[in-house]
Amino acid sequence: MTVATAGRPLANLRVVECATYVAGPSGGMTLAQLGADVIRVDPLGGATDNSRWPLAPGGASLYWHSLNKGKRSVTVDLRSPVGRELVTALITAPGPDSGVFLDNNVARSWMDWPTLSARRPDLVHVHVQGHRDGRPAVDYTVNAAAGIPDMTGSEAGGAPVNHVLPAWDLLTGQTAVVGLLAALRHRDRTGEGSHLEVALADVALAGVAALGWYADAQLSRTDRPRHGNHVYGSFGVDFPTADGGRVMVVALTEGQWRSLCRVTGTGEVFAALEKALGVDLEDEVSRYRHRETIEAVLRGWFAARDVTTVSRELEAARVLWGPYRTPTQVVRDHEADPAASPLVEVQQPGIGRMLAMGSPLRAGGTADPPRPAPVLGADTDAVLADVLGLGSAEIGRLHDDGVLAPVAADR
């Protein structure tokens, strides 16, 4: 029941990560935030995600530095047999808190399960894929195939709308960590290793299936219509305010619906409407069916108030709502009251002061602050010394042979 240690429940665990872009790296970052020593391995000079947008004014990738917080960075010539042997040795290093590997490599047979498990049979290996047959896929392609863009956007129709959030990437990262920790418990108890695979395309299909949306299409034989910004199956929609602001208001439960009617003074209008339409708006399905009428009745209340007044009154009435913000508004809200903000500025080598956030998991009411990302390759020598026990002469020779390289100066 020690709150302090429970914030870093994976202290002592060592994980080797060979992954790029969002899914694998966000999973590795989650493990690092829970206290694990996560060693991200990259080729000399970095992988293809190393310069991904957005960039800081000085040119460093804000994306890379945001997704690799709290890890150690090792770079090795992955084409050389000696480099491959070093990485294999890191992955299969002995001990109950080692031998845990997260990757998203395609066609690197020296890093596959048969090869690695021959070296360490109790390895826990989680392999992130695009499709389960090994073909590549990214968030945008699996999202289109899962049917989400077809449901997104205006009721008026038109082309499907891609959403910008790489939701499946982030979800795949967490799913990979779930598998990894479950397999680790299995190993802790039985001594057995595991080879788990998780494909982005499967995460997307499983996610949509979990909402019942494919079963609905199967049983109704119809695609559900788009409904713009309305919540499906209940009442919720956005309202513009007098000053050009916008809020999202939702009434899933009877209590939330009553609060909304009370604060907007629309109880009598809706009572009359219920009588006229022969419906009970305390039933969420009726609210969904009559969503446009409800929206029209409520609109005037929001249009007559600025967003500050709306927010104060909705909060006091315990309505379920949220403001629309742009990223710069999120930043301004943080800067207006940093102590109340979940975002934190970190001093990031290569960038400077930069907004970041730690794990959303809080232990005993407190959140660990985020740590910066490593400088690419900066931990190579230290990791080879402390994990593999290499001496400085051996490490020097690896540098001379070009298997290792000097750390690039801060960008």
Next chain:
Amino acid sequence: MTVATAGRPLANLRVVECATYVAGPSGGMTLAQLGADVIRVDPLGGATDNSRWPLAPGGASLYWHSLNKGKRSVTVDLRSPVGRELVTALITAPGPDSGVFLDNNVARSWMDWPTLSARRPDLVHVHVQGHRDGRPAVDYTVNAAAGIPDMTGSEAGGAPVNHVLPAWDLLTGQTAVVGLLAALRHRDRTGEGSHLEVALADVALAGVAALGWYADAQLSRTDRPRHGNHVYGSFGVDFPTADGGRVMVVALTEGQWRSLCRVTGTGEVFAALEKALGVDLEDEVSRYRHRETIEAVLRGWFAARDVTTVSRELEAARVLWGPYRTPTQVVRDHEADPAASPLVEVQQPGIGRMLAMGSPLRAGGTADPPRPAPVLGADTDAVLADVLGLGSAEIGRLHDDGVLAPVAADR
């Protein structure tokens, strides 16, 4: 290294879940899919998510039955002291594989950490919230506040676009499970319990922060423009095909870009363009900057072919792409070749044959098939007998007293 058992790495673990809607229940479902005995506790008659849309033709919730697959269902009068004591006893039942609790309750003080940990100090308790101060929030409200709808939709502008996928709910569910399993490893090693909290609003902010998007807004002091269906920072966009189909095509890497140019026969056009514009389109940032020109050059190739031809040629050329499908198309593709589909029909009590999917985590190359959801309350007597050791006379008395109730007939 036993593939068979590694597919159910949490066999023997017992988890009590008191949660509703998507986040908590999807987390509990994940634990059940990994082999845990997950006991979902509801009030008599079910919670507010029990009839959430979409519905089967007979009226049962496809949503509820999709999110609660593989669990056991217990219903108890949660307002009665005796009912509360039964649930408390289930949550705090002794043993290294018990005492794990996932909830999203608001203001049920009899179920909070101080009360429960007084009964079992080594409890692992993960509490899912809306906001970290306890105020309610849902996916739609936190998504608006995180800035995503402002970036979604047409370059032409207009109101923000809500996406329909409850991405933060699903991500919060997996994050909760990550915390739960990490805390469980901590308990396995040290004997210490944990109280973890995770707020939907924090998951959203942390998710967007992990992409560097707030750091970008902070350092550039500007909001990034909407870019319709284009991928941000690289090249990717949707193309209509001759027969009214649509595909999403992405070229993040040089190799993917070269494949796309080769199959579409546009290499010479782009070489001339590079010379005219003074840019190197093998650089993804240049592809992003000239995305509309690239899209215009490529459009004709797609417009001249039906989706079957496009798909065959892109696949042969190893282009990174995916089809757009609607949910009914996903279902038809499943029905055309069920053996190749990750979706599986389950026989769901109360509904009948219904499409579902198991865990996207595969062990040793195989995926466990999904199990149906329980009938609401159907496992109450069995759970009280096997977890709490109650005899049939005691259980009968609880029924007589109205603390328990008969299982509703199949709907």
